[in-house]
Ligand code: ADP
């Protein structure tokens with residue numbers, strides 16, 4: 001006898017609960033799906049209200065197109081959507097939603113109430129669904145738009161409920177999310193309230209810059225550099241590469257990059273402040289994350305992260321958003337092209353904005369010292385302004401709805417106000433200078449460029465006049481713009497670093513023969529690292545030969561390295577390479593070597609310098625690509641602008 005079939009098709013209710021597992025992870029996912037629906041519906045105002053971190057209630061109200069009675073019911077069927085019709089449409093998605101899964105998924109794990117009206121009908125509709133079951137449908141009086149209330153999330157899936165974090169953490173996620181949607185959709189108004197607080201309230205503005213100002217205030221805006229919009233045509237060659245055989249070569253699309261990234265002195269302990277939007281959809285993407293990190297290479301130390309808000313607009317056909325049910329992942333057709341474009345656009349913005357450090361240094365900008373304990377790190381993070389702070393850390397008690405007023409600069413101020421982490425030196429960090437050097441090779445213009453949108457290019461001043469040194473360590477200089485303080489060691493380090501890298505790129509770096517070979521003992525790990533990189537060391541001005549079992553003899557070292565530094569330099573390089581072993585690319589290896597060589601060859605602190613030497617150093621620094629931070633990411637230059645000086649003396 002044939003065995004009874006054991007495979008069965010799951011009832012709709014079960015299928016919805018399964019889908020809910022992917023779509024609805026936490027209250028913030030509900031907020032995200034509902035906000036996306038409001039934006040897709042053409043809403044100009046999106047209002048979000050939450051209670052208990054969204055666990056008890058999430059309510060989203062919009063003034064969009066609304067739904068007819070029939071559509072309001074259909075919307076709760078799985079895979080019901082008004083946004084696509086056929087499989088081909090999947091490659092031309094211009095809305096945020098398209099899977100038709102959000103409403104049924106949310107309704108499967110909550111008590112949901114929908115009120116809506118479409119312009120074509122005279123009355124509105126109220127639909128109530130609980131745990132995926134339709135409870136009630138009513139005709140109601142309703143002016144326009146849609147209101148969705150989601151109560152008691154996961155009430156019927158206690159296991160999931162247990163995974164939720166504290167109310168403040170969940171609220172933090174929601175606040176971060178709404179804030180970032182508000183940043184991406186600056187022409188709309190957004191409001192977020194909890195029972196006790198208005199967390200965000202912004203009206204429509206004309207540019208992303210104004211929106212950043214609205215939500216973050218001008219002091220935070222000053223810590224950011226704007227990526228002046230870059231538009232590129234995806235080159236024809238690339239299009240041909242990806243086109244299927246026999247396919248008509250299509251008109252290559254135009255891609256546009258814009259956004260904001262932090263100045264190098266802003267250093268975060270995690271990636272929580274890196275946000276990336278593709279066609280105004282917030283996504284997570286490792287490739288772009290990599291591009292952003294690359295842009296900061298040798299500007300920021302490897303262990304810290306910038307703040308970034310990057311917007312990418314490109315033809316819908318260039319990106320596949322149907323990768324994950326929560327739609328937070330995407331796949332690009334021309335991934336490598338976009339990676340390089342994002343990296344170069346950011347790099348260009350950073351180079352154009354140098355030098356950066358205002359005077360005095362913002363508190364939040366210090367690099368985390370390795371001995372910083374966790375409690376201190378947490379305290380430091382919690383002192384950061386709410387919106388630049390990781391959502392996991394704390395909930396913003398309140399986010400200023402309007403930009404804060406500037407306070408006067410006070411010399412007696414014991415330390416920067418913790419609220420903002422920087423002294424309000426108005427405009428200090430925003431001054432723009434003219435360029436003296438071409439952009440780094442990574443940003444060379446490519447073929448197929450449409451229009452390099454206007455860019456505010458700038459430079460390190462060429463007319464600095466050194467006055468002397470503080471503690472034989474910091475050069476004090478002036479020009480018409482104000483007072484400058486330059487850390488002599490890191491300044492020289494930057495100069496040597498770029499020179500060494502440049503020489504290495506062109507050819508083998510010549511070293512300088514030592515009077516006597518220096519014998520260096522190695523541990524087994526160091527010896528292994530040495531064998532791995534011996535050839536590259538040779539090309540970097542070293543001549544090192546095996547000498548005995550675990551010793552080597554250094555006969556030549558890079559010029560500028562004093563004999564008594566040679567051993568430490570070699571060991572440092574081997575150590576830094578050793579830990580990463582074979583994973584290191586040749587590029588990375590060269591950077592590491594150049595960083596170490598520059599550090600050991602640079603003039604030290606506590607060293608008196610003649611005026612000529614100071615002048616030389618400032619001149620050379622001005623010629624570097626990144627005069628604002630050393631290869632380890634520390635700031636090089638502080639500036640105290642004339643305006644601030646006058647203000648401090650109450651002369652304005
Ligand atoms: P999707 O957004 O993927 O289409 P959803 O389940 O989120 O799927 O929504 C289903 C449908 O309900 C949408 O396609 C849309 O037609 C309608 N809808 C949902 N929310 C709104 C809203 N706020 N305003 C107007 N229509 C809405």
Ligand code: MG
Nearest residue numbers: 033037097102
């Ligand atoms: Mg949707």
